[in-house]
Amino acid sequence: MLSYILRRIASTLPVMAxxxxxxxxxxxxxxxxxxxxxxxxxxxxEDVERIRxxxxxxxxxxxxxxxxxxxxxxxDLGTSIFTNLPVSTMIGQRLGPTLSLMMxxxxxxxxxxxxxxxxxxxxxxxxxxxxxxxFAVFGFSLPVFVVGYVLAYVFALELEWLPVQGYTPRxxxxxxxLQNLILPAIALGCVYIALIARITRATMLEVLQQDYxxxxxxxxxxxxxxxxxxxxKNAAVPIVTVIGIGIALLIGGAVVTExxxxxPGLGRLTIDAILRRDYPVIQGIVLLFSFVYVLxxxxxxxxxxxxxxxxxx
Amino acid sequence: MALLEVENLQTHFRTPSGINxxxxxxxxxxxxxxxLAIVGESGCGKSVTSMSLMRLIPExxxxxxxxxxFAGKDLLQMSDREMRAIRGNDISMIxxxxxxxxxxxxxxxxxxxxxxxxxxxxDKQAAEAHAIEMLILVGxxxxxxxVREYPHQLSGGMRQRVMxxxxxxxxxxxxxxxxxxxxxxxTIQAQILKLMLDxxxxxxxxxxxxxxxxxxxxxxxxRVMVMYAGRKVEEAPVAELxxxxxxxxxxxxxxxxxxxxxxxxxxxxxxxEIPGQVPDxxxxxxxxxxxxxxxxxxDLCRQYAPGLEEKGPRHVAACHYAAKGAVAA
Numbered sequence: 001m002l003s004y005i006l007r008r009i010a011s012t013l014p015v016m017a018x019x020x021x022x023x024x025x026x027x028x029x030x031x032x033x034x035x036x037x038x039x040x041x042x043x044x045x046e047d048v049e050r051i052r053x054x055x056x057x058x059x060x061x062x063x064x065x066x067x068x069x070x071x072x073x074x075x076d077l078g079t080s081i082f083t084n085l086p087v088s089t090m091i092g093q094r095l096g097p098t099l100s101l102m103m104x105x106x107x108x109x110x111x112x113x114x115x116x117x118x119x120x121x122x123x124x125x126x127x128x129x130x131x132x133x134x135f136a137v138f139g140f141s142l143p144v145f146v147v148g149y150v151l152a153y154v155f156a157l158e159l160e161w162l163p164v165q166g167y168t169p170r171x172x173x174x175x176x177x178l179q180n181l182i183l184p185a186i187a188l189g190c191v192y193i194a195l196i197a198r199i200t201r202a203t204m205l206e207v208l209q210q211d212y213x214x215x216x217x218x219x220x221x222x223x224x225x226x227x228x229x230x231x232x233k234n235a236a237v238p239i240v241t242v243i244g245i246g247i248a249l250l251i252g253g254a255v256v257t258e259x260x261x262x263x264p265g266l267g268r269l270t271i272d273a274i275l276r277r278d279y280p281v282i283q284g285i286v287l288l289f290s291f292v293y294v295l296x297x298x299x300x301x302x303x304x305x306x307x308x309x310x311x312x313x
Numbered sequence: 314m315a316l317l318e319v320e321n322l323q324t325h326f327r328t329p330s331g332i333n334x335x336x337x338x339x340x341x342x343x344x345x346x347x348x349l350a351i352v353g354e355s356g357c358g359k360s361v362t363s364m365s366l367m368r369l370i371p372e373x374x375x376x377x378x379x380x381x382x383f384a385g386k387d388l389l390q391m392s393d394r395e396m397r398a399i400r401g402n403d404i405s406m407i408x409x410x411x412x413x414x415x416x417x418x419x420x421x422x423x424x425x426x427x428x429x430x431x432x433x434x435x436d437k438q439a440a441e442a443h444a445i446e447m448l449i450l451v452g453x454x455x456x457x458x459x460v461r462e463y464p465h466q467l468s469g470g471m472r473q474r475v476m477x478x479x480x481x482x483x484x485x486x487x488x489x490x491x492x493x494x495x496x497x498x499x500t501i502q503a504q505i506l507k508l509m510l511d512x513x514x515x516x517x518x519x520x521x522x523x524x525x526x527x528x529x530x531x532x533x534x535x536r537v538m539v540m541y542a543g544r545k546v547e548e549a550p551v552a553e554l555x556x557x558x559x560x561x562x563x564x565x566x567x568x569x570x571x572x573x574x575x576x577x578x579x580x581x582x583x584x585x586e587i588p589g590q591v592p593d594x595x596x597x598x599x600x601x602x603x604x605x606x607x608x609x610x611x612d613l614c615r616q617y618a619p620g621l622e623e624k625g626p627r628h629v630a631a632c633h634y635a636a637k638g639a640v641a642a
Contacts, residue, residue: 211413217369218408219401219428219479233418308418309463 001305008301012294019290020072023283024065033057055081072287078280082273087284090269097167098265100177101257102250105185105192109246113193114239117200118227124205132197139194144253148187148260155183165262180263188257192246199242203235210234236307244300251289315342316519317366317487321379324358324365328374331595335361337543338379343487348513348520350534350551352527352566356591358543359523363489366521367406368396384486402432405480409492411473415464421448422460425479432483447478451508470501477508481516491523506532527570531555536627539563542591542602545621549628559630561607562587601633609634 035052036043043051052058056067071078077087120132156164162183168176207213208231216230258267266285273281304311324336336358343349351359364370365377368388381388383404388396405428408414416424425444429435435443441460448456451474464472473493480488490509494502510533513520522534530537530551537554539547539562547560558564568585589606592598601619604610613633621629 211408211410212416214369215408215414215476215479216416217400218367218406220397220399220431221401221427222397225427230416230419234416236418309420310417310465 004305005298005302008298012298015294016291019294020069020287021065023286023290024068025061068283077284077287080273080278080281082276082278082281087280090281091266091284091288094264094266094269096169096265097263098254098258098267100167100170101181101184101188101254101263101265102247104178104181105189105250106243106247108185109189109192109196110243112189113196114200114232116193117197117239118204118232120197120201121204121208122223122227124201129201133201136194136197139190142190144187144191144256145260147190148184148257151183151187152261165260167263167265180261184257184261184263187260188250188253191253192249195246195249196239196242200235200239203238204231207231207234233307237304237311240300240303240307244296247296248293251293316345316347316384317343317521318382319366319379320382322362322365322381323376323378324361324370325376325378326374327376328595334594335543336365337594339540339543339545340379341538341545341548343519343521345486346513346517346519347536348522348534350522350524350530350537351540352524352530352537353540354525354566354591357540359540360491361543362540363406363491363521363523366489367400367404369400369406398432401428401479401485402483403485404487404489405483405485407473407476407480407488407490407493409495411469411476411496414476415472417464420461420463421467421475425460425475425482428479428482443482444478447482448475450481450512451475451478453478469497470504473497473501473505474508477505477512481512481518484516485518487521488518489521489523492525493522494529495524495526502529509533527566539566542598543594544602544631546603546632547628547630548621549625549630553625553628557625559624559628559635560603560632561609561634562603563630601631603632 033048033052035048035055035057039048039051049058056064068078075088077091079086080090083090116132120129123129152164155161162179166180168180170177204227212234213226213231216226221230254265255267255270257263258265259271266288269281270285272278273285319342320340322336322339323334326333326335339358339362341349351362353359361370366381366388368377370377377389379389383399388399391399415421422441422444425447426435426437426440429440429443430437433440444460445456448459453459453471453474459467459471464475467475477493493509494505497505506529509520512518513533520533522529524530534551537547537549537551538545539554539560541562547554547558547563549559554563555567558567565585565587569587570584587606592602592605598618600616601607601610601614604614607614611633617633619631619633621631622635624630624635
């Protein structure tokens with residue numbers, strides 16, 4: 001098992017290297033010259049040239065890339081062109097809200113979507129099943145910002161149950177922290193819940209046809225034991241896979257959600273950095289997101305071996 | 314008193330092209346400790362009958378009517394909860410497909426334990442100990458290691474032994490075995506049959522054996538019920554049935570069994586086949602269900618369905634010409 005995990009980690013290295021190259025060259029190729037941006041409107045061509053040299057932007061591409069990678073491997077993500085703060089510090093300040101949002105959304109999604117999918121599969125063809133699937137189509141079709149604004153309008157402005165926007169750190173209490181995250185998590189989770197409810201239903205429908213489910217019934221098991229132990233554990237591999245893929249959805253959605261609910265997280269930082277052409281910050285964030293995604297997939301591969309004994313490496 | 318009394322069992326399925334009368338008015342009984350074989354070709358309703366006894370037919374689209382009295386109580390009148398307390402405890406079942414009938418992601422031990430914990434109220438340790446005993450009983454070597462293994466680590470024969478262990482864990486009064494050896498290699502078939510015979514004597518459970526293998530019937534059954542097109546067409550003690558089958562369909566079934574050594578004794582003949590096909594169960598059948606394939610059928614057969622008639626001691630058959638048929642054989 002340990003050797004499998006180690007091999008799996010080793011195999012992510014080339015992936016990360018390619019991601020790094022891609023991240024680096026994407027910004028290199030992108031139009032707009034950061035030296036011009038930093039120098040400002042009044043700068044002379046000489047000023048721009050001086051800044052370009054001090055940032056190393058005049059050196060050949062591969063050398064720039066090499067020294068960039070070298071610095072990253074030493075934990076140095078560079079310095080923001082705009083604020084002159086280390087990128088790692090800026091990311092560190094914004095990490096809490098985004099992680100909180102993603103964790104709450106992930107938890108909400110799993111707690112809501114999996115039981116809904118199981119219920120729909122159990123009652124396949126019934127009114128409940130159709131209602132759940134209609135909700136899934138609905139949830140899938142609505143963009144995050146639409147759901148977000150509607151939720152904020154109804155539950156924050158009209159009913160005044162929850163705050164409209166903002167973020168309270170976890171250190172100031174669980175409830176203040178959570179109440180700021182409920183609406184954003186629902187808005188962000190909608191698509192995700194719909195996706196996972198659908199895949200859970202489809203997989204469960206197939207599993208419930210299997211002979212071993214008939215055996216479980218013949219043993220006198222109750223409906224709960226059949227659905228959640230005998231069937232769900234067999235359906236777990238596809239569901240876990242989609243939950244993992246969904247993390248990518250969450251990362252993209254978090255950027256929009258944070259804007260809608262004015263959460264000072266990485267999403268906001270990303271948008272600000274892009275608008276300012278703050279290259280080191282953009283690179284740092286994209287790299288971090290890619291790293292998280294690779295890590296999640298690694299975790300999923302390990303979870304496979306826990307839920308299905310037939311999967312061994 | 315009979316352990317199980319089935320009266321006028323009807324199991325119908327609603328399909329887009331009409332109602333499929335998979336089982337139509339079947340009555341039989343099983344005494345305590347007795348082995349009844351139900352034989353017939355594929356699609357004759359024998360599996361549906363067994364699933365109906367356990368109420369494992371999904372309703373809808375299925376519908377079970379009639380009465381199934383087990384130890385005096387009608388199973389069809391029971392609530393789901395009462396029925397669950399019977400399944401796996403008083404009546405248990407072994408299925409045809411050992412490769413797919415065990416849950417692939419749960420250990421063998423857990424799958425045996427489960428039934429003990431539900432029905433006998435054993436805690437995990439006690440159930441585990443009992444599970445190991447059951448594995449010893451069904452002849453699985455290294456039971457302590459095997460309880461922790463998953464089904465994919467066992468061979469087909471081993472898995473069927475595990476299924477038997479699960480079925481017998483709670484000392485059921487009735488064991489329904491639905492083609493328990495069909496999916497196994499011939500050598501393994503013999504082992505499993507021998508095991509079932511042993512256990513039958515040791516545990517004393519009544520058995521309903523569903524099969525199309527007449528060799529198996531001859532070996533372990535006491536009485537045989539022959540089904541055709543969802544109906545019972547003949548029933549007799551096993552020796553009597555093999556000696557003098559009365560229904561032309563039963564005669565056909567027996568004629569379709571190859572006999573070992575017949576080429577040496579010069580008695581080898583072409584295996585008899587029964588021409589034609591089973592009638593469409595979605596359409597009403599007028600007259601005898603077997604008339605379309607029967608060499609002896611007359612206008613009487615095509616117009617009036619024969620009832621089950623006494624043809625000998627404890628021997629009934631549904632044929633207008635049963636006596637004549639026996640002579641013809």
